[in-house]
Amino acid sequence: MKIHEYQAIEIFKKAGIPVASGKVASEAEEAVAIAEESGYPVVLKSQVLVGGRGKAGGIKVVQDKETLISTFAQLRELKIGGYPVEKVAVVRAIDIKKEFYIGITVDPGKNDVVLIASAEGGVEIEEVAKTNPDAIKKYYLQGERTLDLDRFQGFITSIFDDKTHQDIATDIFQKLVQVFFDNDCSIAEINPLVIDGEGNLLAADAKINFDENALERHAELNDLRDMTYEDADELEAKEKNLSFVKLEGNVGCIVNGAGLAMATMDIVKLAGGNPANFLDVGGSSNPEKVLNALNIILRNKDIKAILINIFGGITRCDDIAKGILQARDQIDLPVPLVVRLTGTNETEAKELLSQNGVETYATMREAVEKVVSLSQA
Numbered sequence: 001m002k003i004h005e006y007q008a009i010e011i012f013k014k015a016g017i018p019v020a021s022g023k024v025a026s027e028a029e030e031a032v033a034i035a036e037e038s039g040y041p042v043v044l045k046s047q048v049l050v051g052g053r054g055k056a057g058g059i060k061v062v063q064d065k066e067t068l069i070s071t072f073a074q075l076r077e078l079k080i081g082g083y084p085v086e087k088v089a090v091v092r093a094i095d096i097k098k099e100f101y102i103g104i105t106v107d108p109g110k111n112d113v114v115l116i117a118s119a120e121g122g123v124e125i126e127e128v129a130k131t132n133p134d135a136i137k138k139y140y141l142q143g144e145r146t147l148d149l150d151r152f153q154g155f156i157t158s159i160f161d162d163k164t165h166q167d168i169a170t171d172i173f174q175k176l177v178q179v180f181f182d183n184d185c186s187i188a189e190i191n192p193l194v195i196d197g198e199g200n201l202l203a204a205d206a207k208i209n210f211d212e213n214a215l216e217r218h219a220e221l222n223d224l225r226d227m228t229y230e231d232a233d234e235l236e237a238k239e240k241n242l243s244f245v246k247l248e249g250n251v252g253c254i255v256n257g258a259g260l261a262m263a264t265m266d267i268v269k270l271a272g273g274n275p276a277n278f279l280d281v282g283g284s285s286n287p288e289k290v291l292n293a294l295n296i297i298l299r300n301k302d303i304k305a306i307l308i309n310i311f312g313g314i315t316r317c318d319d320i321a322k323g324i325l326q327a328r329d330q331i332d333l334p335v336p337l338v339v340r341l342t343g344t345n346e347t348e349a350k351e352l353l354s355q356n357g358v359e360t361y362a363t364m365r366e367a368v369e370k371v372v373s374l375s376q377a
Helices: 005-014 028-038 065-076 125-131 149-157 163-182 212-217 219-224 232-239 258-270 288-297 317-330 346-355 364-375
Strands: 022-025 042-046 059-062 088-092 096-107 112-118 136-140 185-196 201-203 207-210 243-246 251-255 277-280 305-312 337-343
Touching: 005 022, 005 088, 005 163, 005 207, 022 028, 028 042, 028 065, 028 088, 042 065, 059 065, 065 088, 096 125, 096 163, 112 125, 112 149, 112 163, 125 136, 136 149, 149 163, 163 185, 163 201, 207 212, 212 219, 232 243, 232 288, 251 258, 251 288, 251 364, 258 277, 258 305, 258 364, 277 288, 288 305, 288 317, 305 317, 305 364, 317 337, 317 346, 337 346, 337 364
Parallel strands: 251 277, 251 305, 305 337
Antiparallel strands: 022 088, 042 059, 042 088, 096 112, 096 185, 112 136, 185 201, 185 207, 243 277
8 A cells, every 4th residue: 555755754754764854735824834834945746656656746945925825726637647736745855965775574485575775866876786786785674673783784875975974874774764664564675765954854755555455454544545646446355355456458357366367368468368367266256246346347447358267275166156157147147257257166166057057168268269259359
């Protein structure tokens, strides 16, 4: 789950990380009051959960009240990445002398949490990694939840030259690590972390993403969710214990198990088709899951055909068959279904479907080739 910059800044602030002073506003009057409290110049920063706001004109420096009012109005009329700007952060302008990047995330390749830093902050860190990989420094926690300060020393001195800044940055990193683990984050970063004209280190920006699978442990974090950016179908799927991600193709996919679902999408693509979604109905044997899955998939008007690919285990084939027949009785199925069932209660499932005029396919390859041909007809 993503949150806005102003929300991430508040979390950092509560953790004791030094941040640039500012508040968020929805109306020009609020923005004026914030600016007059902090003093001009201020930076107006559009709050959106998509990248590229700077390039889209979503960040502006203003020097006075009149300019703030007109600029605020312009930002509120912007759409960035297709999303409207509902809130604008009003932040005291910083006399920036130097910019850094610091962050913490999970490295799945090493199954470890990694701290990342670069003396080239303020730009896209991915681009720095491509053009100047030596500028990216990494420190792995090696399964721990705190810093080994002896081992950490070499890392921090490779980023900051000044001893005072090294000590302050170490403290910031320690607090960032605590934020990361306390909130089950998938990423927490500051870009840029700046040195201002007085030599202070400040977080001039903030980004936090939370692990969706851990949100049940953090009820308070759900209040930070901005529903404008949530897909209604994905939310409904989650409520009905389905794993669903919408894609841009026209072949609907209903599969049990994430691994088989990924393999199915790959094979559809290799056969010349385009998957319209990832949808995993696994984890239980409940015919209603098929009905719920079809209801969600069929809202996509680009769908030309649907593939149901089941390897029965916990999710039994006969229950999937019952779900298919239940769905056929209860909802309109405007596109053809291609069904492949194998595994637990396969024979019973195929007999039930055959008795009701539903053809099944023996192999995944046959089923995929059929559904792709139907999607291209």
